[in-house]
Amino acid sequence: MNPTLKTANTLIAAGLCLVGLTACASQAPTAVPSSYLQGTALDRNAIGVTKRTEFLEINIDPMTSELSLKDKARIEDFVRTYRVKGHGPLIVSLPETSDNSQLAVEAIVTAREIAWQNGVEYDEIAGSSHGADSDASEPMIMAFQVYDAVKPDCKSMAEYDVADIRSNNEMPSLGCSIRTNQAAMIADAADLLGQRDLDQGDALRRKVILEKFRNGDSTASARSSAESGAISSAVN
Numbered sequence: 012m013n014p015t016l017k018t019a020n021t022l023i024a025a026g027l028c029l030v031g032l033t034a035c036a037s038q039a040p041t042a043v044p045s046s047y048l049q050g051t052a053l054d055r056n057a058i059g060v061t062k063r064t065e066f067l068e069i070n071i072d073p074m075t076s077e078l079s080l081k082d083k084a085r086i087e088d089f090v091r092t093y094r095v096k097g098h099g100p101l102i103v104s105l106p107e108t109s110d111n112s113q114l115a116v117e118a119i120v121t122a123r124e125i126a127w128q129n130g131v132e133y134d135e136i137a138g139s140s141h142g143a144d145s146d147a148s149e150p151m152i153m154a155f156q157v158y159d160a161v162k163p164d165c166k167s168m169a170e171y172d173v174a175d176i177r178s179n180n181e182m183p184s185l186g187c188s189i190r191t192n193q194a195a196m197i198a199d200a201a202d203l204l205g206q207r208d209l210d211q212g213d214a215l216r217r218k219v220i221l222e223k224f225r226n227g228d229s230t231a232s233a234r235s236s237a238e239s240g241a242i243s244s245a246v247n
Contacts (some may be wrong), residue, residue: 052186057081059161060195068150069118073110078121086122089153090102090129096199097155100137101126105150108142118151160200162191 067089069082078086093101103122109115125137142149165187173182197203221231 019184024050039223052181053190055183056163056165056187056190058163058190058197058200058203060200061159061161063159064154065089065157067153069122069153070150071106071111071115071118071148073114073148075111076114076117076194078114082118083121083125086125086153087129090126090131093126093155094130096157096201098158098201099156101131101135101152102137102139104139105131106142106151107140108145108147108149110148114168115151116198120211122153154226158200158204160194160197162198165191184242214224 027225055164067085069078069086073080090101103119105119119138121134126136127133141152168183168184171182171184220230
């Protein structure tokens with residue numbers, strides 16, 4: 012055989028081998044799920060978020076002229092819950108069908124006052140009405156939106172073959188219990204949907220601090236003569 016032709020055939024064969032090896036290297040082992048090659052164990056057990064409406068119904072007594080102390084306490088507890096994890100406006104709905112229309116209106120006024128006393132601004136309260144076509148006396152209704160964290164669906168360890176080590180990777184259950192614990196500890200699941208809106212900073216105060224920093228001055232507030240860090244010896 013011609014030496015030149017023999018060399019060319021050898022180079023072609025070597026090239027085909029390299030192509031074959033490259034193709035094999037670009038494919039993941041069959042025992043490894045594709046999800047293992049993306050993200051982390053925590054990404055495979057994400058916490059879900061659901062939105063629901065929290066309701067409170069206050070019955071309108073036809074024989075009284077004001078809400079009972081128990082009903083006022085229920086409204087206050089409901090408002091405090093809204094302050095902690097409520098989103099959107101606080102809905103206060105007037106019953107259009109009532110056996111005591113005067114108390115129904117008074118209940119709306121009382122609910123708004125209780126909300127304001129507990130830190131809810133009037134512009135955060137939205138009025139509404141319901142029960143126009145009802146044949147029975149309707150209650151006053153308060154409502155707001157709330158988000159809940161949904162823990163991942165962790166399978167039982169009995170469903171996994173712990174003896175199968177072909178993939179040499181962590182088990183699919185890894186991280187699921189961590190996410191379950193986190194879902195139980197999250198105060199407001201709405202934080203998982205993104206950052207909250209922040210108010211504008213104090214530009215004037217920022218300018219004062221920046222000037223002090225440039226001049227090498229202390230940026231801390233000045234201590235008055237009435238302030239002292241001395242430890243009292245009265246109980247010694």
